[in-house]
Amino acid sequence: MATTTTTAAAYDTPEGVDVRGRYDPEFAAILTRDALAFVAALHREFRGAVRHAMERRRDAQRRYDAGELPQFDPATRFVREGEWTCAPPPPAVADRTVEITGPAEPRKMVINALNSGAKVFMADFEDALSPTWENLMQGQVNLRDAVAGTITYHDATRGRTYRLNDQTAKLFVRPRGWHLPEAHVLIDGEPALGCLVDFGLYFFHNHAAFRAGQGDGFGPFFYLPKMEHSREARIWNGVFERAEAAAGIARGSVRATVLVETLPAAFQMDEILHELRDHSAGLNCGRWDYIFSYVKTFRAHPDRLLPDRALVGMTQHFMRSYSHLLIRTCHRRGVHAMGGMAAQIPIKDDAAANEAALELVRKDKLREARAGHDGTWAAHPGLIPAIREVFEAHLGGRPNQIDTSVDVTITEEDLVQPPSGARTVDGLRLNVRVGVQYLAAWLAGSGSVPLYSLMEDAATAEISRVQNWQWLRHAADLDAGGVRVRATPDLLVRVLQEEMARVEEEVGAERFRNGRYAEAGKVFAKQCVAPELDDFLTLDAYNLIVEHHPGAASPCKL
């Protein structure tokens, strides 16, 4: 980290706020004194509640470690059994059949996503974005220009200028989860809550233009990630109310779709919707984080080891049960039940493989539409026509199927049933190759990466990490071509060496040398063999991407 002194321009900050990220005049137009004061007010009002919620997460994990299973809370039975509905969906986003997702930076991708033909674009500060200062701030600049309708990008190598079409996708923004700090913005001497920086800056600069344009009187719209309990949704509801009051806009303007992507949250779907009932835009099956969370929740349960990552799909009983419960819950409460992300992406140089990948996506989407989902996610614009076709054929002209009630009974046992399938040394190897390459890209500033013809992001990479950790921790028997091999730290070290060599061969020696592969290998291996499971890969590795600008008073890392 640089520590040289300079008299360079600095951000104009309110009392108690210190910005340690690189100064840039474009960023200064986002980090205005008033915008920072708004973020600081949110941080000060809600930090105590967030700290409490994180402590409750740790308490719950201690209980799971002692053998308890997640369960529906008897104290909130009245919420689950009561007859109530959420506020009706805003007309501007009644039709969410296909939603494209992608990081809020690079700028070109934001324009492509808005022009993609999807109904919604979820601009991501979370799973798909490496939270470097540059990415976060440039992402805010991109979104401000997108909402204003003025965003353009000139690609000099192609001689092509990108600008918005007349018809664009409606924008949802996904801030980071409650657990991630923002070490470049200090409030009263402590790192700001990352999600409130993302939310606060975006809301402050865009609420008026969004409501006047895209939102047709509503908005802005958000996706909320990685919550574990309805008390966390209550905090978001408070944040929305505070923001609406500060902006002088009607209560219920802001809407948010909550990703049900942790195992504990699956037992709280009604409660989460109830907390957010005036601000809800439904729930989404965040399948990748959900698998990650299953491992994390059951990290001390040797009878619940996952099979190879590739075998844990939506047709496993526990995954199917969770999506059915989500659909039933959303439709009962009058909101969208959104499907998740198929990991396949177009394969450019092999037509047959490309068709096979597309077929897997179609199958996944058909399953979602038939089960009752109102729309779903696409990782890449090339998938949109196929996904649209499936959903539009199923919906037959309707914008959604919220009014279809789903008659299923899902029990606590259904939601935790261990997935079946083989555990193999090849699976361990693939986890290493994917985990290391993803982390190397993330450290270098890319949070979504194509690897082996699949989309990888923070959620999918987490599965690779925790699965290896779980197998090692419980000395799982792995199949190695008919021979049983025990998962041990020694095996992991050997596999790591071999897979690093393979990665070097695949990406080429020069790219390997110039990239952050070696560093990524060390971090990934350390996390796989750690005696205690790290909560998040991206939290542990965050210090490696914190860069304070020259002249910052003193370095502040976490």
Ligand SMILES: CC(=O)SCCNC(=O)CCNC(=O)[C@H](O)C(C)(C)COP(=O)(O)OP(=O)(O)OC[C@H]1O[C@@H](n2cnc3c(N)ncnc32)[C@H](O)[C@@H]1OP(=O)(O)O
């Ligand atoms: C678990 C979860 O949280 S899922 C949600 C988070 N994950 C994501 O959002 C993943 C988003 N997807 C992506 O980032 C990318 O599609 C990747 C990394 C998977 C693949 O990227 P690439 O290999 O660069 O894609 P590819 O080279 O085929 O891109 C072709 C064009 O499509 C564009 N494109 C690709 N994906 C997207 C996207 N999601 N949004 C907008 N444009 C996109 C590219 O910008 C490129 O445009 P150009 O022709 O004008 O240059």
Ligand SMILES: O=CC(=O)O
């Ligand atoms: O955010 C989505 C997921 O699958 O994780």
Ligand SMILES: [Mg+2]
């Ligand atoms: Mg996720």
